[in-house]
Amino acid sequence: MDLMTLLQLLDSTVRLATPLLLACIAGLYSERAGIFDIGLEGKMLAAAFLSAAIAYTTGNVWVGLLAGIGASLLLSAIHGVASITFRGNQLISGVAINFLAAGLTVVIAQSWFGQGGRTPQLAGAARFNPITLPFADALRDVPILGPIYYELISGHTALVYIALLIVPVTWWVLYATRFGLRLRAVGENPAAVDTAGVSVVGLRFAAVAICGVLCGLAGAYLATALQAGFTKDMSAGRGYIALAALIFAKWKPWPALGATMLFGFLQALALRPDLIQRTLGFSVQTQLLDALPYILTVVILAGFVGKAIPPKAGGEPYVKER
Amino acid sequence: MDAMPKWADVVLIPVISLVLAALLSALVILAIGENPWEALKLMVDGAIGSTYGWGYTLYYATNFIFTGLAVAIAFHARMFNIGGEGQAVLGGLGVALVCLYIPWPHWSLALLGGTLGAALFGAAWAVIPAYLQAKRGSHIVITTIMFNFIAAALLNYLLVGALKPAGSMEPSTGKFPEPTHLPSFQDMFSTADTVMFRGAPANITFFVAIAACIAVWALIWRTRLGYEIRAFGHSESAAKYAGISPTKIIMISMTISGALAGMMAINNVMGEAERLVLNAVEGAGFIGIAVALMGRSHPFGVFLAAILFGFLYQGGAELALWTSIPRELIVVIQALVILFTGALDNMVRMPLESFFLSRRRAAQRKSKLTAAE
DSSP: OOHHHHHHHHHHHHHHHHHHHHHHHHHHHHHHTTOOOTTHHHHHHHHHHHHHHHHHHHSOHHHHHHHHHHHHHHHHHHHHIIIIISOOOHHHHHHHHHHHHHHHHHHHHHHHHOSSSOOOOOOGGGSOOOBOOTTHHHHTTSTTHHHIIIIIISSBOHHHHHHHHHHHHHHHHHHHSHHHHHHHHHHHOHHHHHHTTOOHHHHHHHHHHHHHHHHHHHHHHIIIIISSSOOTTTTTTHHHHHHHHHHHTTTOHHHHHHHHHHHHHHHHHHTOHHHHHHHHSSOOOHHHHHHHHHHHHHHIIIIISOSOOOOTTTTOOOOOOO | OOSSOHHIIIIIHHHHHHHHHHHHHHHHHHHTTOOHHHHHHHHHHHHHSSHHHHHHHHHHHHHHHHHHHHHHHHHHTTOOOOTHHHHHHHHHHHHHHHHHHSOOSSHHHHHHHHHHHHHHHHHHHHHHHHHIIIIIOOOHHHHHHHHHHHHHHHHHHHHHTTTSOTTOOSSBOOOOOGGGOOOBHHHHHOOSSOOOSTTOOOBTHHHHHHHHHHHHHHHHHHSHHHHHHHHHHHOHHHHHHTTOOHHHHHHHHHHHHHHHHHHHHIIIIIIIISSOBTTOSTTHHHHHHHHHHHTTTOHHHHHHHHHHHHHHHHHHHHHHHHSSOOTTHHHHHHHHHHIIIIITHHHHHHHHHHHHHHHHHHHHHHHHHHHHO
8 A cells, every 4th residue: 555545544544533533522521420322323314404405505614613503502402402401312212313313304305406415515605614734735746745734634624623623622621621521420420519509410412412412513523524415314423433433532532533534434334344444455345345334333333342331420411308 | 819809910010011112102202302292192192093093003903912922831831941033034934935936826825825934934933943952951041042143144134135036126025916915904994985004014914913812812721732832831840740741831832922023924924025035024023022921921912012013113113204203212112011011020919918818918908807896
């Protein structure tokens, strides 16, 4: 494998890992606050649809992005009300949200655009377009570093850079701010937070809302940056893979970056059967390649996580003492 | 003392949840510019207005009884099996292998063999996540979802490769041989001069599903194993203390769950299509979650909820045929039912409980007053 091929592979790794990274960090906020969220998938899907639909109608992708975040926040609110206010089962609520998104997106898309549950193709300003970083063209001919800068680092859409920026920001919020300390505490021992006079319900709703915003970014990225429009069920299990990555990363931001890059690499590899054939010397059925990220998710969850200890109060509704 | 009479718990709450889900669905239909009342009339007419409609409704209901029981039995052990879809896909593979490669003399033996094949393959697909949960602590919800994707890929791989008959372009197996044809409702109930259930896919599997309901009921409430499963579901630590092995309960309950989900295949693969095609399960594995929640994980409740969803499914197909409402509306309704009966249960329950409590207090006060006089 030469440098160019490797760079192409890594380039698509970054592109495919971005939605996973955003969803994974979204789940991190929610689960660190003690709210399990199986509904990442549905929130991404809803955001993907609405961002594409609004971007197409207005011709402005940023308006679309806002609409996508709005859709995701709405589902977050349902999850919050169900699991925080009414102390319902968080897994079941998440599953309901996934089906709600899967059904509603197609029903609305069909009645809105009449194209069999898709949005029309997006083009121009209705999409996130690649950004060429400064000097990328000038430095292109510098050996080794030039192509790396031009192919791998430059030329992504704005959301990719935002996603990468969110990792240090999350690290800072979680470990260096008062909000972060309280957020982590509410996932471990909500009674202690309550005793200190801080609202458990408020903190958890804040975490669920942040989760909604990030899922909105992830979904909008799928429909307006990675692809040019919404298609039925386009999230394709990414929300679940992000959850697996979150467990693999032991609910920490920097390892989350690593874990999602790994899954992104697997997805990128699955798209290049020719590469696998050239390096391994035999061809692998495309259907099996499609299953590769899912199989590895299971393998990683089963064996290579080490001891992953989830936030102690995760999944447990908090009942205030009376 | 319970806050509510039992009838309110098992009847009133599901009914209220269902009404809420129906109202929201009506709003969705309104929002996309159709008339909900007309839609309901179309659904009723299409799903239960004729023996043909009933034939489809009961056919779908049969699928949902199996997948609903599968989710319900896992719920009793406090396991959330979202993998019914994949287990049913694998069940289909089991049925196809049994029907294609074993020369059956008669349909009754083929049904027995098919059931065994379906249950075995479905169970196998559930045992791996169960083992990983019990021994490695990997979350069963995520692994079963992953196994759904893997099952779809595996079936795709087999249907474009090894199982496709030579010369065929379609990704499916060849037609099963004639002796494996299961009697349909049309074969069973038509008399010499009237044809009932003409062309509808409902078949003898419906009665197998009823038998499965009874068997699951007996297992859960009349056997030692069922008691252990329920005890484990109520409190893992108490069950451990009583000498019940968590690994054993997780493995056994998930095996039964997977076997039940797999058995759905004798209805849709052997009874209806009579060959294995891609996407034969059509989301029935997921509908099982709504059915189990709605039926309160009780086999009789599952049976009723499955009939209801059979009605919704067939009615939804009619809607898609005659109006601009797409079939995915059923997914929305299913999501709302899961939301209201599962996650927002307390939203319905809390006001009802306080209502019954205040009524009881009022009655007590009154009886005290009359006693004082």
